[in-house]
Amino acid sequence: MTEPAQQSETKAQDKGIEVGISKLDVERIEKVVTGVLKGETGARLKAYVETCIHCGLCSEACHYYLSHDKDPHYSPVGKVKQTLWEMIRKKGRVSPEFIKTAAVIAHTECNMCKRCAQYCPFGIDIAYIISVVRRIIHRLGATPLYIQDTAHSHSVTMNQMWVKADEWPDTLQWQEEEAQAEIPTLRIPLEKEGAEVMYSVIGPEPKFQAQLIYQAAIIMDVAGVNWTMPATIGWDNSDMAMYTGDNELMGRIKRTHFETAARLKVKKIVMGECGHAFRSVYDMGNRWLGWKMPPIRIVHAIEFYYDLLKEGRIKIVKKFDQPVTLHDPCNVVRGGGLGEKSRYVANAICEKVIEMVPNYEHNYCCCAGGGVINCGPPYKMTRVNGNRVKAEQLFSAKTKGAKVLIAPCHNCHSGLHDIVHHYGVGLDIKFFADIIYACMEKPEATEA
């Protein structure tokens, strides 16, 4: 159960919000709110506001609501009532304290996972409404500190983790050297113009998880993929500006990513196991720039592994023998329709896949997505307490025999780690690539 007093204490320490609201007054807030509502939102928001009948059918969809014993504060429509509707009702004349609450709700109590849109009889997309609230919070300068810092990192380096321009190719060369101990002729081809595939990752990979780049290089090499990685900015497909409502910066990051692929003359961009990045390249960022669809084909890692396994380009020597359960990341399964392909991959590489319930597009969010985990340690317990139902869902899969949890998304991975740890679920969490790398056929590690 949650401990509200303690929570609000930790939240009060968010300097991003505190300093932000200290500079606000009602007039300034009114100007920004009306500016965003009149200048940037159109028929869609109007239709949502006019259509919602406050029936509350969306409530049962939300893991926060379910995890808080159906506290209406956490229901999707409740979150909108406490934020945007109040701003509309008061014509933008709300207090700085109100903005503080709105910032906490919009940034840490909604993952923009869109599960609730499936339960609303009118298909009202609460995630979109929350994104409008975040846009207002951004324009007011009251975004939580950690995610704002990440947006600053994007703005300077075009990556999420303040990775400097030399550190990126240097890391790739280091991983190439490491992988050559396993396959002596392996290369991570940098700046190879005209390759079939540009492989792009998210900032934390070179910073903390370089073994994922190593594993990807082995998979690419063994599968004989004609691939490259850029040595310039544009290598990072992640985008926290999408979640802070800094649309202009989101567009800049996506433009850099796509123009890098266009410069390298690749046919497609294969991206690692990340969900929010998929949303940013496949839906949000490209569209803000005027592209209906991504200008260069985007292939998420799940689809890429599916193709490689189906075409026999990588072979599994011995299937992973521990029973696994499979998490469906919202952005690639509900948002990208990759549920079937994800199961094909899981079954191709694992002996036993135990479905969690609910699954596919009805799966519960990890509670890390939507930028919530990026709001940092002050909100860790908001995420963990807000997703007791996930823990219950995982326990149930474990009861059926699952020992390993596959989470093909970085944010899900980290968020589920906290949940598994806090609730003592006792599941080992892996990416698809971890298992593929461990179980695939590789050339003997001898001198070429």
Place this chain on the structure above:
Amino acid sequence: MVDTTNWDWSPGEKRIAFGEWAGKYRWVEEPAASPDGETVAAIVNIDEGEFSVCANGEQWESVFDKIWHLRFSPAGRLTALVSETGEWTVAVDGSPWEARFGYVWNPLFSSSGESIAVAIQQDMQYGMAVNGAAWQDTFANATYFILSPDGTRTAAAVQTVDFDSGEIHKFQEGTFSAALDGKPWDANFVNVWSLAISPDGSKLAAEVRINLYEYTIAVNGKPWEKTFSCVWEPAFHPTRNSAVAPVREAGQWTLAEEGSPIWQRSFVQLWQQAFSPDGSRLAAVVAPRYGRWTVAVDGSPWSVTFADMVTDVVFSPDSRRVAAVAKDGEIYKVVADGSAWGLALDMAWQPVFSPDGRHLAAKVEKNGRYTIAVDGRLWDRECQAVWDPAFSPDGSLVLLKSLEDGVYFRRVIPVADIAG
């Protein structure tokens, strides 16, 4: 520009047995061909941690721990980024610069190819080096490196104020500037992106973010008076020395010069503007409506539009013609003056005009093989690799560089042999 008059323009064929190198090395990397086509070169791996470069079958005398980014400069000098005992530098035709650095990357060439610049990191401080000489001042971070077309000046966005990650409000006060030849502007900004140096070398322009919401162009540290909700990269007029950049207002994009709009209409998107060589015309990639892309010249979009993207806009040397590459679904097209060639391609590279502007050629990929297209017609050879074509000074001949069954070919043939 590179003078091509002294290249060998006699029609005929030269061959180099590139494929044979594979037998001599553990591996041979992607080949590079010199602009005049006389040399083909590749990074070669001799043994674990032993790399060299092989050019026309001759190996460089020097061997390095690691080599990457092998490129010919426009003047035909063969450059690579090389490492020895943990230090990095640039090697030119096999000779490394004397200066060594913690890391080097992002090599840049002047348009004549005589000047070579590179980004450097030394002791976690950042700067640039030109022809082996490093900036005197270095910075805690640097991005968006450029070299002026004449090769005399370098510039980058640089961090001028220390801040730790998490110090968001300090960052928002402005911790970045732009440095010309290593000397930063007096003014700091929240962000500095996409720099440009004026043709006379006197001005440095950059996109700047003044606070989290206001964007504009700064020239020599002074922002335009007007700010915008977003801007893209500035470009200098070739003779007026004034900066022109795409600017966003009320959700639409247009072009502004020194802060004032110069095109009558606005677009859903607008970027990659390019001046004609004589400065009389200005083209840009635009989206006249959501999800449709084309080129606009002096504000007027071509009537033909494409679904996915338009790139590689280029003017003919005589400034009269404009060409670009367009993508529609999975199909690439070459477009000249508003008409797409009738070729559905797997990929197309930036087209090349003949000096008189009469002919247009491009490296293209079709059915997984590479060839050259001239004036909308394909050369009848399907190759493992080709490089950008070049026209003879009188425009009657075309230089073709290709790799076919492991053999590198340099051919000079009449343009009419392909174009008909």
